[in-house]
Amino acid sequence: MTDKQIIYTTPPAPAIDPSLTSGTFRVRLVPRPVHIPADKLLVRVHYLSLEPAMRQWLTAKRSYIAPVEEGTVMRGQSIAQVVGVGEDLTSQYKSGDWVVVYSGWQEYALVGERETEKVTVPPGGRRTDALSVLGTTGLTAYFGLLEVGKLKAGETVVISGAAGATGMVAGQIARIKGAKRVVGLAGSNEKCHFLVEELGFDSAINYKNTDWRKRLQEATPEYIDVFFDNTGGDILDACLARAARDARFVICGAISQYNAARPQGPANFMSIISQRITMKGFIVFDYIKNYPAARKELASWLAEGKLKRKEHIVLGGLEAAPQALVDLYAGANIGKMMVQVAPVSEALTKAKL
Amino acid sequence: MTDKQIIYTTPPAPAIDPSLTSGTFRVRLVPRPVHIPADKLLVRVHYLSLEPAMRQWLTAKRSYIAPVEEGTVMRGQSIAQVVGVGEDLTSQYKSGDWVVVYSGWQEYALVGERETEKVTVPPGGRRTDALSVLGTTGLTAYFGLLEVGKLKAGETVVISGAAGATGMVAGQIARIKGAKRVVGLAGSNEKCHFLVEELGFDSAINYKNTDWRKRLQEATPEYIDVFFDNTGGDILDACLARAARDARFVICGAISQYNAARPQGPANFMSIISQRITMKGFIVFDYIKNYPAARKELASWLAEGKLKRKEHIVLGGLEAAPQALVDLYAGANIGKMMVQVAPVSEALTKAKL
Structure with a gap:
């Protein structure tokens, strides 16, 4: 055959x-x-x-x-x-x-x-x-937000590529873990509607609309404590400008830059100093020993209907x-x-x- | 008067x-x-x-x-x-x-x-x-390298702006704390000579020479564990490309970019993910409670001749x-x-x- x-x-x-x-x-x-x-x-x-x-x-x-x-x-x-x-x-x-x-x-x-x-x-x-949700996609969201991002209840979380596989899980985990505000960035009104209406994000911003920077500012009145980044590029830059002091920037991916001949580095880079930002990249495989416990928690949220796929x-x-x-x-x-x-x-x- | x-x-x-x-x-x-x-x-x-x-x-x-x-x-x-x-x-x-x-x-x-x-x-x-050396300049080097950079003995340290006030103290502290290799980047042969001959850096690279990237590669055969950055720009980019896994990038300053209308973000940004780099900015004032202990250590090195001004x-x-x-x-x-x-x-x- x-x-x-x-x-x-x-x-x-x-x-x-x-x-x-x-x-x-x-x-x-x-x-x-x-x-x-x-x-x-x-x-x-x-x-x-x-x-x-x-x-x-x-x-x-x-x-x-x-x-x-x-x-x-x-x-x-x-x-x-x-x-x-x-x-x-x-x-x-x-x-x-x-x-x-x-x-x-x-x-x-x-x-x-x-x-x-x-x-x-x-x-x-x-x-x-x-x-x-129970594979490396969900685990990436889990370890990225909780281990790398060290999210605490009451914080403001922003997620780029929020309607993507990892982003949508990260946003839901932020909700479950008591974030004060969960804000998603996505590339269509349909996606934004889905994030807010189906997944319970506090707000979602279509970055293809011209006023998205202003919307981001409005959605983060106390600045950004944790940024879970899947996109890089202009969105990363805008979030650097909105970072709270001691913010954690979880660099999960940079989908906007993968096809670029010369990737665009973040021009608002200087915020890293003034706001004492910790920017950290990670690969989910590094957490392999903790997969079983994380999967168990993810599965329980899925069973309880708190986490949607x-x-x-x-x-x-x-x-x-x-x-x-x-x-x-x-x-x-x-x-x-x-x-x-x-x-x-x-x-x-x-x-x- | x-x-x-x-x-x-x-x-x-x-x-x-x-x-x-x-x-x-x-x-x-x-x-x-x-x-x-x-x-x-x-x-x-x-x-x-x-x-x-x-x-x-x-x-x-x-x-x-x-x-x-x-x-x-x-x-x-x-x-x-x-x-x-x-x-x-x-x-x-x-x-x-x-x-x-x-x-x-x-x-x-x-x-x-x-x-x-x-x-x-x-x-x-x-x-x-x-x-x-005993003021915020020396303290910036001290906390940046040891608290933010978490330097361990045996590691490779690269310092940009190495002949500047903070860089030269950071390099000497790296030596004192048992770094395996201390590499400085500076903007003239005179500065490089000073770093190696006077301060005991293992090597120093004049970034105004055309072959500086190659020299950096040669000077870091086991890649870079801690990068203490005072300059940003192309040097930060080159060091991202040479980062070791789990490297710490201490963002102390970005002197090459302060006068830029639009600062140049690091294009090799993606290494942050692939090498799991932690990039962290800081302001020395945040460590004010620990100034006395740090100053005491700096003063003792100065008295012993280990730290030169x-x-x-x-x-x-x-x-x-x-x-x-x-x-x-x-x-x-x-x-x-x-x-x-x-x-x-x-x-x-x-x-x-």
Whole structure:
């Protein structure tokens, strides 16, 4: 049998080009693995997770993770189902198990135990939560806001990219933890409406409106104690100008700058001194020992209805992933963006096994 | 009797213009105060301290301190001598006492007790040390490197503006505290020579040479653990690209950007995420409770010869201050820049009282 892979072939210059004939990626057809090595699982990929960090993985710069090599399968996390088990792993896994795995962008993958985690669906949960609220997305929001941002009850929190997968969880955690004001920045009125009406943000500002700086000022009468930044650029600059003394700026991402040939550094940088700001970047993997406790808390909020999920699932199979990634940078999504790789019917059938 | 003041009259646009007829400041002649209020001291200013932060004091932006108002005496710290004591203060002060005081740029000043501190000259010390190694300059280096930067023995430290008053103290403290490598960046070969030969820096790089980025790379084979930044701009950017994982970036100043109409934010900002950098600004006043202990340690290093001072004293009286401030931004000084206001002969005479 022949399976499909998406291969990273051409460095973005600087934006990702979604064309599968002349762009950043190509489709490759390969024979499905027949032999399963003793220490591997063969998995069928169901949902790919799309993440803003992916653009960085295509840059041959010193980073927290090696860049994806040209000519290899595009890196990515997915929800997958075990379809074959190597002999060393039969006591731990069986066919039909659902897993979260770094499968890459392909229909089938041979994966080791270390890059694989079983999906446990808590009460009120869904399988896909393992890629969003209960996955690294939700954990990023959790550790970023609480460990890096050291949010205290009564503080003012501002979140950029607030309608994105991580931002929306961060904002809800801020609410749950007793922030005085939770303010979101997002790129459409629809997103802003969603943040306030569905998720309980105190206010949300469409940064594409010309008066957004004024709105930000009005929304933060006591300045900003914690800024959870997913975007960088002008929004980071505006928040630097509104920082409270001893503010914590959690640098989670800089989606507005990932495709820039020369990224825009924050011009209001001097506020770091005058307001004694602590600006700190982080990678969620550094908190891996604390994942279980954090997940338990996230799952309980989900079960109690305090934490809401939102998924943006792209259909069209693996070939839809490059365009979906471009759309992610354009802000097309509300909530967690995933690409459905296997037909739903197949997932349902397998789930019954 | 008539005394002289330097008045701030015209906002820099954006650079300070040293002309006393058409520039940022004007000379004003005023009668010397005759009556001394009960809660004040009348002091004769001897040495003015010039500091990179002064440019920021002329900007009407929210900052750590209110801007200097147009039409008032330019703000500044000095070493001064008490020449008259209000009746409430006679138990604490007498004529002839030397003090460090926020006198502003004037020959004589009436000052309150709160903005005044007596100068104690430790063994091997000088009076002017109270403006440099034992004053807020040295304390800024001390708390910045140790409290904000959390330097540990064995780490690599890079210091920008390393031949400036604060930078040179920071580098020496790094040496004393067991840093593995202390690397300075400065703007001339003379400064670099001074840092290595006189102060014991492991290496010093002239950032005006075209190969400075390469030199920085060579000087930091294990990357940078602590960056003590006085300059901002391109140097901050280059150090971001050389940051070690979990690096601390101490943002003390940004002298390269103070006169910029639109400051240059760090384009290599994304390293903050990938290397989990903590970037923190600070103001030395926040550590005021710990000044005595820090001063004691600094004074002991000075007495033991482990910590060296370097003064750059500008003659010419009060009128020389505006040009000296412009020269400070141009990097004309090695070490602490001061303007001598009263004639030395007078100081010597008074000192004998």
